[in-house]
Every structure is written in C-alpha cells, then in structure tokens.
Amino acid sequence: MSYEAIALLMFLSMLLLLATGQRVFGVIGFVGSLFALLLWGRGGFEMPFNAAFTLVNWYALVTLPLFVYMGYMFANAGIAGDLYRMFHVWSGPVRGGLAIGTILLMVLISAINGLSVAGMAIGATIAIPQMLARGYDKVMITGVVQAGSSLGILIPPSVVMVLYGMIARQPVGNLWLAGVLPGLMLAAMFIVYIAFRCWRNPALGPALPPEERNLPLREKIALLRAGISPLAIFFVMMGSFFTGVTSLVESAALGALATTVDAIVKRKFTFEIFHRTLQSTLSITCMFMWVITAALCFSSVFDGLGAIRAIEKIFLSWGLEPWQVILMMQLSYLILGMFLDDTAMLVIVAPLYIPLVIKLGYDPIWYGVIYTITCQIAYMTPPFGYNLFLMRAMAPPEISLSDIYRSVWPFVLIMIAGMLAVTAFPQIALWLPQQVYSR
Numbered sequence: 001m002s003y004e005a006i007a008l009l010m011f012l013s014m015l016l017l018l019a020t021g022q023r024v025f026g027v028i029g030f031v032g033s034l035f036a037l038l039l040w041g042r043g044g045f046e047m048p049f050n051a052a053f054t055l056v057n058w059y060a061l062v063t064l065p066l067f068v069y070m071g072y073m074f075a076n077a078g079i080a081g082d083l084y085r086m087f088h089v090w091s092g093p094v095r096g097g098l099a100i101g102t103i104l105l106m107v108l109i110s111a112i113n114g115l116s117v118a119g120m121a122i123g124a125t126i127a128i129p130q131m132l133a134r135g136y137d138k139v140m141i142t143g144v145v146q147a148g149s150s151l152g153i154l155i156p157p158s159v160v161m162v163l164y165g166m167i168a169r170q171p172v173g174n175l176w177l178a179g180v181l182p183g184l185m186l187a188a189m190f191i192v193y194i195a196f197r198c199w200r201n202p203a204l205g206p207a208l209p210p211e212e213r214n215l216p217l218r219e220k221i222a223l224l225r226a227g228i229s230p231l232a233i234f235f236v237m238m239g240s241f242f243t244g245v246t247s248l249v250e251s252a253a254l255g256a257l258a259t260t261v262d263a264i265v266k267r268k269f270t271f272e273i274f275h276r277t278l279q280s281t282l283s284i285t286c287m288f289m290w291v292i293t294a295a296l297c298f299s300s301v302f303d304g305l306g307a308i309r310a311i312e313k314i315f316l317s318w319g320l321e322p323w324q325v326i327l328m329m330q331l332s333y334l335i336l337g338m339f340l341d342d343t344a345m346l347v348i349v350a351p352l353y354i355p356l357v358i359k360l361g362y363d364p365i366w367y368g369v370i371y372t373i374t375c376q377i378a379y380m381t382p383p384f385g386y387n388l389f390l391m392r393a394m395a396p397p398e399i400s401l402s403d404i405y406r407s408v409w410p411f412v413l414i415m416i417a418g419m420l421a422v423t424a425f426p427q428i429a430l431w432l433p434q435q436v437y438s439r
Contacts, residue, residue: 029294066252077263096198096205106148110155119149124394137204143407150376155183177433369429
C-alpha cells in the first residue's frame with residue numbers, strides 16, 4: 001500500500017471513529033498511536049511520548065489557563081452581570097436593543113478571555129433568560145449568543161491565535177493586532193443585521209417598557225462604571241505586551257491578577273467563587289492539553305507519511321489559481337469543523353497547509369485571520385458544529401435543538417461574507433499590525 005493510501009486510510013479512520021461519538025482526544029490519539037505501531041513497530045510507541053514533551057516545551061501555552069481563568073472569574077464573580085445591566089438600560093429603548101447589547105457584551109468578554117466557551121456560558125445563563133422574559137424571539141437570540149461568543153477566538157487575546165503563532169512560527173502580537181479590525185467588523189455586521197430584522201419585525205426584539213428604561217441620568221451614568229474595569233484590564237494587559245514591558249505569558253498573568261483584584265475591590269470575590277473558577281479553568285485547560293497532545297501524535301505520523309508533500313502535489317496538480325487553492329483549504333476546514341474543535345483542526349491540518357500558503361506567496365499573518373474566521377463558521381455549522389452542542393447543553397429547556405440549528409444560518413452567512421471581505425481585501429487584517437510595528 002502506498003504512503004498516500006495509508007494517509008487517506010488514517011484520516012478516514014479518524015472521521016469514522018469520531019462519528020461514533022467517542023471523545024475527540026481519545027480518537028485522535030488512538031488512531032495516531034495505532035498507525036505508528038503498525039508502521040514502525042515498537043519504535044512507533046515513542047511518538048505519543050514525544051508529542052507530550054513537545055507540548056510541555058511550548059512555553060506560550062502557559063497563557064492558556066491564565067486566559068481561561070480570566071474569563072471564568074469574570075463570569076462567576078458577577079462582573080458580567082453588571083455589564084449586561086449597563087447594556088440593558090442604555091440599549092433598551094432600541095428595538096432589538098438587548099440583542100445588540102449582548103453582542104457588545106460578547107466583544108468585551110472576548111477582549112479579556114480569548115475563548116468562546118466563557119462567552120457562551122455568560123450568554124446562555126444571563127442574556128438568554130433576560131431576553132426570553134422580555135418577549136424576544138428565541139431563535140434569533142440563540143443565534144445572537146452563538147455568533148457573539150464566537151468572536152472570542154478572533155478578538156485579542158485569542159488563545160487560538162497563540163496556538164497558530166506557535167505552529168506557523170509567527171509573532172503572536174502581529175496575529176492579535178490582525179484580528180482586531182476583522183473582529184470588530186463582524187460584530188458591527190451582526191449589530192446591523194439585528195437592528196434591521198427588529199426594525200422590519202418589532203416582535204422579534206421589542207423595546208424595553210418605559211418603566212424599566214426611564215432611570216435617572218445619574219443612575220445611568222453610574223451603570224457605565226461597570227464597563228470601566230474590563231476595558232482597563234484589557235488595555236493594561238495588551239498595552240504592556242505591545243510596548244514590550246511584559247512578555248506574552250507575563251501579560252496573561254497580569255490580566256489574571258487584575259481580574260482577581262477587580263473582583264475583590266467590587267466585593268464579589270469569595271472562596272466558593274475562587275474554587276469554582278479554578279475547577280472550570282483546570283477542566284478546560286486539561287481538555288485542551290489532551291486534544292493537543294493527541295493531535296500532535298496524529299500529525300507527526302501523518303507528516304511522516306509525506307502527507308504535506310502529497311497535499312502540495314494534489315493541489316498544484318489540479319492547475320488551480322492560488323486564490324482557488326486557499327478557498328479549497330477553507331472548504332476543508334469547514335467540513336472538519338463539523339467533527340473537530342478548532343484546536344484539533346489547527347494542530348492536525350495547519351502544519352500541512354501553512355507551508356503551502358507561504359509557498360503560494362501569501363502572508364501567514366493574513367491567513368491566520370482567515371483560518372480563525374473559518375473556525376468560527378465551522379463551530380456553528382450543523383450537523384456537528386461544536387458551538388451547537390455547547391448551546392444545547394447550556395440553553396434553557398424551552399430552546400430545542402431544532403431552534404438552535406435554525407438560529408445560526410443568518411450569522412453563518414454574515415461570517416462567510418466577512419471572511420470573503422478579508423480574503424479579497426487583506427489590508428483589513430494587515431493594516432493595524434503594519435501601522436503599529438512600522439513605528
């Protein structure tokens with residue numbers, strides 16, 4: 001059997017086992033270890049261990065638990081609830097105002113978290129019950145929370161971009177800056193869509209009744225203070241990193257410390273909250289570590305079979321234009337995203353694609369943004385989008401799986417439009433890093 005056929009069999013075996021509902025890290029690690037043993041005998045047993053040591057040597061991964069901690073402390077200490085109250089009052093008079101406020105809340109959460117999980121948890125437990133109680137359409141608001149939370153992997157500090165930077169050997173600072181404008185662009189597109197839908201059909205998102213929104217101006221201004229500390233944490237953390245005062249890991253530690261201090265100052269810090277936050281952080285971090293370790297084992301075997309050269313040969317032998325090759329890559333990511341989370345996709349496929357991207361003459365920083373937006377789309381695409389099942393687990397009982405599936409399509413189309421815009425106009429992603437680092 002040729003190496004190309006073995007690589008294809010390996011890949012199909014992984015997809016088949018994933019379809020059985022087994023844990024992602026177990027499937028990927030099992031297939032990688034099994035094929036390593038079959039191909040190279042006892043020596044193949046070293047591959048899983050080498051993958052674990054590779055993971056341990058990735059110093060930048062220390063940022064992962066720190067960013068996850070920030071997001072869960074932000075949610076568990078009730079700081080997110082205060083923020084939502086602020087958006088609730090200030091955007092309430094507008095049709096669909098609470099949904100628009102939810103998108104703005106997700107942007108702020110993304111700016112101090114780096115993952116979509118915390119945004120999803122906050123949206124499902126705080127925003128959705130509030131909007132349902134005020135007569136909002138359950139299908140629309142379910143899509144709002146899923147789309148808004150997906151911004152967490154694009155707006156800095158994005159953990160996905162940290163992993164991409166390590167694999168592609170690109171500066172994380174450039175990647176973070178490259179994600180700012182596309183992330184804000186997508187958030188603005190979501191807001192325009194919500195405002196237009198609710199303007200056309202006020203029943204989807206009615207304005208708040210006067211008795212809830214007519215607060216004294218002094219109280220409204222006092223509510224704005226809820227947004228000061230998250231923004232201050234973001235600018236201290238990112239400012240110290242981009243000015244070179246702190247390293248990537250030090251800035252993450254600074255952000256985690258600042259979030260804890262903020263909870264203490266606001267008298268929302270308790271031992272129970274601290275314990276729950278640490279448990280959630282450990283759970284999410286271990287999940288990431290297991291998936292990355294398994295995926296490193298899988299990709300090392302895959303690469304040993306010459307899969308990188310085979311993929312280059314396949315794409316180039318079709319006689320496609322470079323932009324067509326990029327679109328084919330993104331299509332494959334969309335398909336994989338129905339079965340894998342973004343970390344598994346990144347560690348398995350990115351090492352195969354990034355050398356080809358560079359060979360075709362494209363900027364790997366720009367491609368990192370395109371990849372991340374594609375992950376957002378894949379996360380929300382039925383039948384097996386990762387965010388769909390997270391929402392099903394967290395949503396109130398009155399929201400069915402059918403509602404969740406129907407809710408995402410308008411936002412998926414918006415994201416595809418945003419991805420095509422960044423693909424056609426790379427300066428949307430590259431302008432900010434060029435401006436900052438040219439100085």
